[in-house]
Amino acid sequence: MQFSEEKEWQDLAAKAQSGDKSSYNQLLHSVLPYIQNFLRASLANPDWVDDVTQEVLLSVHRSLHTYSADRPFKPWLTSIISFRRTDFLRKHYGDRKHKQTSTDDAEFIADHVTNPSNAGELKDIESSLNELPEKQRAIFTMIKLEGYTAKEVANTMGMNESAVKVSAHRTSVKLKGILE
């Protein structure tokens, strides 16, 4: 079964390379479930699957000339899927600072929060954070939410590294207490 599917993809890809539009259409429709299943199994948010799938399809189109029909099609396709998935995740997490928004924005939560059903908890965390002293809140936000290292925060705040770590830890404990 697997072998015949692989052979079919190889043949369709070879025909697509020679400009056969219907074979190409058939190939893309045929590989679509494979791409989506691969991504569904490896992405935390199911909403991202279709975005990455579109990127993968465009990449397949752009790099069709690099496929050689004497090699199996699946490893070629899988490499492209992995590459685009990594690209997407890098960009997504790299940009998170620019994607901060109110937790009241339902559309944003649906698109960007890994588990949208937990959005209510996010609101609680947000309001609990607002109860903290400004300095403590800044340290906690930089370390736990923005991903800075204790050393970087220490340099920014003009404190020593261990004081920053202690503050972040105490804030975590305090928040836990508030949220319980």
Place this chain on the structure above:
Amino acid sequence: MTKKKTDKKEQGIDNLIDSLSDDLTPVNKLAHPALRVLPWVLIALVYMAGVLHFLGIRMDISEKLGETLFLYEMLLTLGIGLTSAYAAGWLSVPDMGERPWLLAIPTALFAAFATLIGCTIICNGLDTPKIDWHHCFSDTLLMGFIPMVLLLILVRKGATTKPYWMSFMCVLSSGSLAWAAIRMSCMSDRIGHNMIFHFLPFIVLALVFSALARKIYRW
């Protein structure tokens, strides 16, 4: 995700497939990596031989070629240059991941070269040359930079999924061939001199091209 939203996205993918199919034109298939890299190897060797002729071959070359260690160093760098160029050719196709040994060979040879350098430093000590502008620095760049740019252009025709490895292999191949060529020109066998003026330029280029790898090989 709501059912409506899913349907909309599915519809978007179907439309995308249809428009990609409509846009399809016959493609010029990429030749086998070995066939694509071979002309580069020939051009690089001819170019380096020309630069070597321009700079002049070291006077004690016949004596040096009789030394086992020098010959080993030459063969090792030639091996690194050829295998890493071949790996760069393969890296320009997405399914290169199926052949990790292609990266392992030049990396292992480079490790052997680093070991040779390390042993030379332990046996002979590390002399520290005066750091100023030395003609060897520009000679090394003259020898290796143009072949490296040519290789970068050549492999950009593909679609790499490993841009950092690609940058490393491109610098490694032209750098090691240039090292071999410049060693046939420069009379100095002092390791400190060779490290600073023959090796350091390629370390700098490797760092620059690694930093820019994702931009250079974007597709």
